[in-house]
Amino acid sequence: MSSKSPKTPFKLLIPGALLKRVDYYVTNDDYSNRSEFIVxxxxxxxxxxxxxxxxxxxxxMFEDKKNKEEKSTDDKEDSIRSGSR
Incomplete structure (x- = not known):
């Protein structure tokens, strides 16, 4: 059994200028072909x-925690103020 996942055909049309850029990297880097580069x-x-x-x-999540802590601090301050009257 092959360790590679099954492949699905996918047709792709790209502008010629972009294809030239892809070909540059395929030619100058370690890619076997365009498909490998695109994937x-x-x-x-x-x-x-x-x-x-x-x-x-x-x-x-950070913002939610910060808001809860600020509300808790505000509630404590309000309770201290109301108790000192």
Whole structure:
């Protein structure tokens, strides 16, 4: 059994100027062919999107925690002020 995941055909039309750039990297870097380069580029981009999504989620959790802590501090200060009257 092959360790590689099954492949699905995918037709891609790209502008000639972009194809020239792809060919440059295929020729000058360690890519066997255009397909290998395109798959690597897609994987890198999807990984980047996943990373940004994870950071956004982490930031939202941080903001939520910070807001809860601020509210808790405000509530304590309000209770101290009301008790001192």
């Amino acid at each position: 690597r580029a897609i994987r890198d981009y999807v990984d980047k999107l996943d990373y940004v999504k994870a950071i956004d989620k982490e930031y939202a």
